[in-house]
Amino acid sequence: MGRFVYDSTVSVTLGDDLLAHLQAVVGAKFRLQQSFYFSWGYPANSGETRTTIWLTPSIPVQFIYRNARVPTLDRDRVNDLFAQANTPGGMLLIVEP
Template identity: 35%
Template sequence: MGTLAYGSSGGRLYVEDRALSHLKIVMATKLRRNESFTLSWRQFDGSGRETLWIHPSIPLRFTFEEVDAPSLNVRWIEEMMYSANSTGGIVLTEENIAA
């Protein structure tokens, strides 16, 4: 289980390493372009959902439990990038492995 630390407040989002690896690529691409966006997810305990406003000037850190990076699913990255470019922003979802 990896973590996404955002801002100086120490807030952390715990995300499975494989999902975090894909999310990192999409977020880094958007931020490299100096683009802001939202990131949303459902609470793991089913109690609701959260959304973060991601801005290039706010510190961001990805921490992975696994030493080796996983193989990447280009389709999943494309789906996340498509949602990142929409008005709803990135919605962290399960990986769709089917081709």
């Protein structure tokens, strides 16, 4: 499990595979100087519901991987996440326990 860190204050734990897909989308959006909402939800039994942040190129992000192996990206998954990021509600991920 890796971590996505936003502005050194917000952190979410994600699997390395999902983190790599998120990195591809965030990188593409930031290259285009585009901001978007990013939300993640938690499983029903976790006691939490959902967190949403506004991702913008002017605020630093970090992608911290647990494993040295670089995950293989699934183009369809990247495209789906990118399409979500382009909606008014932004991109939503469900964090696995």
